[in-house]
Amino acid sequence: MTSAPGSPLFLAEIAAIDASKRLRPTDPARVEALAASMNEVGQQQPIVVRPRTDGANGLTLVAGAHRLEAAALLGWPEIAAIWVNPSEAEARLIEIDENLIRNELSEIDRAVSLAERKRIYEALHPETKHGGKRPKALKDQVVNFTTWSRFSKDAAKRIGLSESTVQKAVRLAVALSPDAIALIRGTALADNGTHLKELAALPPDQQVKLAREISEGRASNLAKARVTSGMVPEGGAVREEERLLAKIEPMLPRMSLADLQALSAMVASRIAALTLPAKPARAKKGGAA
Template sequence: MSLLATLTAGSPVFLAAVAAIDATGRLRPVDEAHAQLIATSMNESGLIQPVVVRIDASGNGLKLVVGGHRLRGANILSWEEIPAILIECSDDEARQIEIDENLARKELTALERAEFLAERKRVYETLHPEAAHGKAKKPKTEKGKVANLATFARFSKDAANSTGLSERTIRRACELAGRLSPDAIAAIRGTKVADNQAQLQALAELEPEQQKIVAGLIAAKAAGNVAKARIVAGFVPEGGAVREADRPLARIEPMLMRMSVADLTTLIAMAQAQIAAKTPPAKPAGAKKGGAA
C-alpha cells in the first residue's frame, strides 16, 4: 500500500477554498497547456479526483500535496472551492507522495524521471535514517560498501513498489541524475534531449565543464544532439574522433557502463565463443609447408 493510500484511508472529502491552497515549492512546474485541458474536462464533467492537501506548517492555510494541474484548472475556471482530502504528513512525506504520484502517471521526461528518483532517494534516506549512509550498522567491509548497496536495494524496492517502475530503471535513473551537472540539467530542460535516454547517457559521460558547453549548444539549437554539439564545440574533429574501424567498439562502450556484472559476465562468455568460432584451427605440430620432398 502506498504512503498516499495509507494517509488518505478513511479521510473524508471536503470543499477547500482555492485561494487558501499554497502550491509553491513543487518539483514540477504546471504545464499551462495541460492545465487548460484539465480545466475543460472539469468544466464539462466536474472534478473526478479531489486534490490532496495538508495544513501549512505556518498554520496559515493549506499546502498542496497532490493535484497541481487540477488546482490550476480550478483557478482558470474561477472556482472558489475545490474538492480536497486533508492528510497529516511531514515535509519529506509530502515530497515523497508528490514524487510517487508523478512517477506513477508516467508523464515525465527521462530527465525529470531521473531528477525525481534521485530526490526520492534523498527523501527515503531522510525518512529512514537507519538505512542512510553512515547511520545503518555497517558490516566489516571496506568503507561500508556492502551497507551502501543494501541501502540502495531497500530504496529501489520501495520505489518500485510505489511507482510501478522496475528496479533496474530506478537504479539507472539515479545513476544518471548523479552524473549530470546542474548547469547541464538547467540548459537541456525543455529540449528533445531531455526525453532521450541515450542522449542523456552520452551527455553524462562528459566532464562537467564539457557537459555545460554541449548542453548550452543544444539549448541554443546550434546542435541537435550530443555528438554534433561536441563537434561544434571543437571537442572532436568533424567526422568524429574515432577511426572507421573502431566505430563499432565506440558504440558498444557506453552500453557497457550501464550493464550489470551478470550481463558483463554473459557478454564475456559470448565474446569468447565468437573468438573461438572465428579462430582458425591450429596446424598439427611438425607439419611442413610444401608437402614431402
C-alpha cells in the first residue's frame, strides 16, 4: 500500500485486499464486461477498503467487488481506493447501500440486501422504551412497528425506493428459505418477483425442492418444477380431489398450535357429520322365547 489511515484516496495493492466476506457473490459476466471497460477508459470509481480487524496486515474490501475482480483479471497490481475505518456494522451498510443505489441487483439479491440492512439498522439503533405502563406484548408491538417504520423510511430515502417496496422486499427475504435463495441465485427465477412471491408462500422444504429443480436445469420455471419434482402430475394440473389440499398445505407451517388444534377439531366434527351412523343389529329369527 502507498498510503496510511486518514488518506481518503490512495493506490491499494490488490494482493493485500481480502474480499471473502461479501453479502453476495460477484457475477463473472459482469466482471468481464467491466474489465473490458476499465481496459479502455481506466477505473472511473474507486473501491472502498478498511483495515483488517483480525490483526493481520492488509485491507478488507467494503465496496467494489466487481471493480476489484476486474482489475485483478487485467493483471493490475494496484487499484484506486478510498480508505475508511468504520465498525463492522457500518462497513456492511456501506456495501449494501452501494449495491442498492447502483441498481444492479436481481429481485432476490435486493430483498436479501434490504433484509440484512434492516438487521444492521436495528443493531445500530437499539429499540427504546416508550412512556406509559403498556402491557409488555403491546409495548413490544409498538416498539417493533416504530423501528420498522424508521428503517423503511431511512432505506427508502437513501436508495430511492418507496417505503412499500422496501417493506415488501424484506418480507420476501424473510419468507424465503436461505437454502432456496442460494439455489435460485443466478437463475431466471431470481429476477421474477411474481414467482418469488409464489415460492415464498410454500413451506421451506418445498421451496428447496422446486429451487433445486430449476438450479440443476430440470425445469425453467415454477410450473415445470412442480411437474419434474413430482409435486403435480404430468401436464401441471392438480388432480381435482387434491385441489383443496394443495391450497391448504402451504398454510399449515404458518399456523400456531392453537390454530392447528382448532382445525383438527373442525375436521373431526366434519368427519363425524359425514359418517353414516351404524345400523342397529337385527334380532335373530326363531330365537328362544
